[in-house]
Amino acid sequence: MKVILTFLCALLVTSAQAKEVRYQLNVGYKTVNVSGKTVQAMAINNSIPAPVLEFTQGDTAIIQVTNHTNDNASIHWHGLLLPQEQDGVPYITYFPIKAGATFEYQFELSHAGTYWYHSHTRIDEQRGQYGAIIVHPKDGYDDEFDHDVLVQLSDWTDEDPIDVLKHLKKDGDWYAYKKNSVISIKGYLQNSDLDAWMSNRWQRMEGMDVSDVGYDAFLANGQTSLNLLPKAKAGDRVRVRIVNSGASTYFDIQQNSGPLEVVAADGIDVEPVTVNEIRMGMAETYDVIVTVPDSGAYEFAANSMDGTGGVKVTLGNGNATPSPDPLRPNVFAKMTHGNSHQGGDHSMHSMHSMHSMHDMEQEPQAPSQHQSHENHHDHHQMMAMDDELDAEKLDYSLLLVREPVTYEGERQEFTLRLTGDMESYNWTFNNTPLSQADVIKIDRGKVVRFHFQNESMMHHPLHLHGHFFKVISGNGGYDVLKHTVDVPPMESVTIEFAANESKDWLFHCHNLYHAKTGMARVVRYSDYSGNPDFVKAKMQSNEIMDFDWYSRTDLRLFSSHAEVMYRYSNSKHVIELEAVKHFSEDSELEAHYNYKHSRWLRSFIGARRMDDENELLLGVKYVLPFSIDTSLWITHEGHIDAEIETEFQLTKHIGIELSTSTESEWEATLEYRSSPSWSLGLNANETSGVGVGLTATF
Secondary structure, eight states, X not given: OHHHHHHHHHHHHHHHHSOEEEEEEEEEEEEEESSSOEEEEEXXXXXXXXXXXXXXXXXXEEEEEEEOSSSOBOOEEETOOOOGGGSOOBTTTBOOBOTTOEEEXXXXXXXXXXXXXXXXXXXXXXXXXXXXXXXXXXXXOSSOOSEEEEEEEEEEOSSOHHHHXXXXXXXXXXXXXXXXXXXOHHHHHHTTOHHHHHHHHHTTOOSOOOOSOOOSEEEETTBSEEEEOTTOOTTOEEEEEEEEOOSSOOEEEEESSSOEEEEEETTEEEEEEEEEEEEEOTTOEEEEEEEOOTTSEEEEEEEETTSSOEEEEEEESSOOOOOOXXXXXXXXXXXXXXXXXXXXXXXXXXXGGGGOOOOOSOOOSBTTBSXXXXXXXXXXXHHHHOGGGOEEEOOGGGOBBSSOOOOOSOEEEEEEEEEEETTTTEEEETTBOGGGSOOEEEOTTSEEEEEEEEOSSSOEEEEETTOOEEEOOSOGGGBOEESEEEEOTTOEEEEEXXXXXXXXXXXXXXXXXXXXXXXXXXXXXXXXXXXXXHHHHHHTSSOOOXXXXXXXXXXXXXSSEEEEEEEEEOSSEXXXXXXXXXXXSOEEEEEEEEXXXXXXEEEEEEEEEETTEEEEEEEEEEEETTTEEEEEEEETTSOXXXXXXXXXXXXXXEEEEEEEETTSOEEEEEEEESSSSEEEEEEEETTTEEEEEEEEEO
């Protein structure tokens, strides 16, 4: 009888601690005015950001999502470990939620931390479909604090995100004028480094591509400035849960009010480390504890990495020390492999080499459970002796999990090159977009390593659904666990995770525009053959965006001639049409079909009509070092000709285009541009002489 009573008491206690927590989320449209312009956005429960969902570890979440839009909808629970069919990725884990329909998610909250949720349908996340999740630990917090607040960061554009992508497809630097980030020879000279310009041009790169989109505002909790905790007192400790929900913005968390004590990364507790600045990639979360100073208020800024803006957050109601304003990065630096690293230097890895112990025996099933406690006492002794853990800027190598985690099993390794280009705005792994790529097959029970080699000039925040992974940083079992990792330009990063799930999981860059143009993969467990119904439905949907066709038209009207250039292209195929009417009565018409073999090489077949004569052309186009475009072709009559052309941005507004060919044709255009859509130019060519005019791009 006593045994039965004991069992019933235990059952009652367990039932009391674990409960069902229900939420109703309604996806719909909302009219907003963030930057002075009224536009239509998308919201959840008529709120941007969406409501904060709070749970306690062990709870069961039951969340009904109703789609009130006129298209498909979806919700992904970013960072939560849950059953594959609840992950919320259309055509990979489930069918999307149709217009007017309701889907009920149900899953257990197995681990505590700060997470978030967002749409995984087309580019709806950028339009306002995102919210935060807080899962409190069932046994309370190890860290002491007086207040607990959430700060959800985001970027805002008044444009329809589909139009943003169309503009980027016209020219990856479409927003350079809006952001005041035009890279020019004058800029290099002002940085006293023409050698860097020569080096970058030799590598066929203009300079660092810090960001893509020109945003109209940056937000914290949906506001352009944020004030929290008006009753906080000097000396109060505040836990600040910071979520980067930006679609394509890295935020630098900067302050002058006092250090940031980092206590959790991507939801997982870490040994407290004190820093003055944190760089956050899209989809990363950090929990920090700050102390309200004697002035009664603490202020920090979330500044966009490209220096174009930011948002300030104030905790308390006193006179805060102003936080730093946005600072423009040096985009004119010489780019070589390994010349940058997130918030620090790889040499920091040696700082904690003492923690690179032998592999532990136990493999965790969740980041907060089943972790080995071996050598935990020694670890804390070493931590107490290590005064070097404080740093100016946060680096992954400074983040140490509080309990060691190692994985046991045979290792599988994959190398993924981060590839792409700003010219045609295609982003890929290993030069292959998602829709054209094979799945990455992994075996359950093995330890999987992904080696990332960033061959681009941009940072990429890479996110793996359904798993936490270790960022290999030289700390052995104490390497930080994350679900999203930043891979800096021209650098390499390695992650490792236990293959302990099933079916298909999405892996992608969390720059939304990079993911939608192809920088994604499906990670498939080898004992799963896939769902053919998903594949068939996706092929009939509007979700495949990395092979879409986009157009660009340049209309030039000079006093000497008129010219129309039209391009219709996707990630592999390019159709080009050009018509020139010289006012001296000569005219030319040319059409090419190009196949892209790589970023630099194309083969083409074309036709040309000039001086009442028709020609068929077969040739290749190749971009030489120093960004020199070359074309070599043979006509149907056996004539072989070649052309070279290039352009230089002399100043922010003035550029020059030059071309010449073996057919005694040449052309030079000096152009003044202050917008991607319009320019004034002075043109000279061998046929019609010198003319002035206007160019419109659309």
